[in-house]
Amino acid sequence: MEEFQKNPSRVYAAVLPGTGREFSGNVKEQVSRQTAATRGRELHVTGTAELCRPADRAWVRVTVGNSKESVNEVTNSVSRRLDYISQSLRCRVLVFINTSVRKYLHRESDLYHMDAEVMVTFSDFDKMEGVCTVLLEKLDKSVCVGTPQFYHSAECMSHLRREVCVSAVENAKQKACEISQLLGQSLGPPLLVTEEETREWKNEDEDNGSRGQAAATLSLLPHIPTVTASSRVSASFSLRERSRKKL
Secondary structure, three states, X not given: OEXXXXXXXXXXXXXXXXXXXXXXXXXXXXXXXXXXXXXXXXXXXXXXXXXXEEOOEEEEEEEEEEEEOOHHHHHHHHHHHHHHHHHHHHHHOOOOOXXXXXXXXXXXXXXEEXXXXXXXXXXXXXXXXXXXXXXXXXXXXXXXXXXXXXXXXXXXXXXXXXXXXXXXXXXXXXXXXXXXXXXXXXXXXXXXXXXXXXXXXXXXXXOOOOOHHHHHHHOOXXXXXXXXXXXXXXXXXXXXXXXXXXX
């Protein structure tokens, strides 16, 4: 488990009226009453939450290579395979995130050799698996389909951070509601909500080595990593007395 982000805590302070000055007698008592009336009754609680999300993107590298006696022959050979790859993507994946193609031509002895590389980014892993299977079945050994590389997109991480913060605030509010009921009070509106700490870490080696022989067999499959995010918030709520019913 690798932790890759930890935000520092943020501390907020409030200065109450009358702080830093000394009063005596009736003046001091009057200031204390004014302070209590201004401040009112408050309930301070903390809330935490932790959420986990799997990767939502994957990219696959498909390489094509061939050698011919002329530049025209090797170009046509590689282009036919690239066209088939593009056709497979259009037919089986209606929407894919991104694709890019690079070609490199060089000469070795009396032969011309061309290498081409296709990088495709997927958001649908089932369709990605289908495309890779078709390419492996239909194309010869001159085409190599790499292992999918999974990752979290920026949109996924942004949504996860918002979701875990909102969940922590909901937990803090639920805690405040239960405490106010226990004290026989009504929970008023929030006065201040602060996110004090956030953490994120990758779970690339989950339960590694704890599954015995079965784990060694499953490890041959591409692993989809997950990211866990946690949030800790502090919240202040006003308290109100419950209204008594008149008989």
